Amino acid sequence: MIVKKILRSIRNLIIFFFLSTIFAVVAYRYIPVYATPLMPIRCIQQLFDGTKPIWKHEWISFEEMSPYMPMAVIASEDNRFPTHNGFDMVEIKKAIKENEKRKKKRGASTISQQTAKNVFLWPQSSWLRKGFEVYFTALIELAWSKERIMEVYLNSIEMGKGLYGVEATAQYKFGTQASKLNKGQCALIAATLPNPIRFDSSRPSPYIKRRQQQILRLMRMLPPFPEKEKGKQ
Numbered sequence: 001m002i003v004k005k006i007l008r009s010i011r012n013l014i015i016f017f018f019l020s021t022i023f024a025v026v027a028y029r030y031i032p033v034y035a036t037p038l039m040p041i042r043c044i045q046q047l048f049d050g051t052k053p054i055w056k057h058e059w060i061s062f063e064e065m066s067p068y069m070p071m072a073v074i075a076s077e078d079n080r081f082p083t084h085n086g087f088d089m090v091e092i093k094k095a096i097k098e099n100e101k102r103k104k105k106r107g108a109s110t111i112s113q114q115t116a117k118n119v120f121l122w123p124q125s126s127w128l129r130k131g132f133e134v135y136f137t138a139l140i141e142l143a144w145s146k147e148r149i150m151e152v153y154l155n156s157i158e159m160g161k162g163l164y165g166v167e168a169t170a171q172y173k174f175g176t177q178a179s180k181l182n183k184g185q186c187a188l189i190a191a192t193l194p195n196p197i198r199f200d201s202s203r204p205s206p207y208i209k210r211r212q213q214q215i216l217r218l219m220r221m222l223p224p225f226p227e228k229e230k231g232k233q
Contacts, residue, residue, distance in 0.1 A: 021120070025139045028119065029148060032059040036118050036156050039164060046162070054162025056172060062151040066181040069166055070150050070225045072190035075218035076211075078111040081150075082225055086112040086141035087134075113137045115153040147226045159189060159196050173202040187215040 034057070043053035074081050080088050091108035109117075116136035121129055140149060159169040166189070170178040174185055181189075185201075191211035192199035199208050 021136070022139065024120070025136070025143050028152065029144050033119055033152055033156055034059055036164070037121065038118060038123050038158060041123065042158070042162065055164075056162055056168040057155075057164040058167040058171075059155050059165070060167045060178055062147055062154075065151075065154060065166055065178045066186055067224075068183045068186040068219070069154060069178065069181060069189070071219045071222060072183075072186040072215055073111065073150075073154070073193065074225060075187075075215045075222055076190035076193060077114070079218070079222065081111045082146055082223070082227060084110060084112075086110060086137040110137075111153050112141055112149055114157065115149050116140055118156045118158075119152060150225070157193065159193070160200065161197055163196075169201070173200075183216065183219070184212065187212045187219065190215050 039055055039057065043055055046053045078088065080090065088108060088110050091110075095108040113133055116139075117123075117129070117133050120136045121132055144152075155165040155167075158164055159166070160173065163169050163172060166181070167178040169189055170176050170181050170185075173189075174181065188201040188204055188208065191204070191208045192201045199205065201208070204212065
């Protein structure tokens with residue numbers, strides 16, 4: 001009898017998990033993401049560090065962003081974003097091969113995977129989180145358009161200490177609006193994304209300036225985004 005109750009409880013938890021996560025993904029196809037798990041986590045970390053919590057975030061639509069911003073992050077983070085299904089198998093195979101000889105392992109996360117992690121999961125890396133990340137990535141690729149994934153990504157990603165999303169970054173780093181960011185500024189922001197706490201897009205180091213130039217060269221080679229997608233509205 002006890003075993004049956006336990007199994008029933010487990011079954012109900014599994015059903016609840018799938019129904020609630022599917023509902024959340026479908027809902028976020030239409031409504032803005034005003035907060036992510038990382039935002040309060042960073043505030044708590046800042047309190048423990050003895051500093052005043054900073055949380056600057058303003059949701060804007062994709063149309064209110066500079067057209068250079070998505071191109072910059074595609075060039076910097078995920079060259080095949082418009083065409084892959086959420087997982088870049090080319091980069092995954094490269095990373096596996098390179099990591100056989102590297103001490104510091106490199107990842108192959110796509111913009112879709114980063115969006116899934118930012119919106120639905122916690123920042124600390126683990127096999128459990130990676131498993132959930134795969135699940136949520138598959139869901140958002142099924143439910144959202146590529147443009148929506150990019151819109152959520154550019155609104156939710158950490159871009160500096162207490163800064164989340166391109167609008168807050170444009171205002172506090174460059175004194176302008178996201179719609180008015182120029183190509184160079186967008187490339188600088190994208191250049192800092194591997195470590196936006198360490199690197200400052202408004203005061204770029206020589207390393208970040210070199211990355212900026214690499215990103216600008218790639219931007220000229222990539223097709224425009226967004227392109228019309230087949231099968232998604």
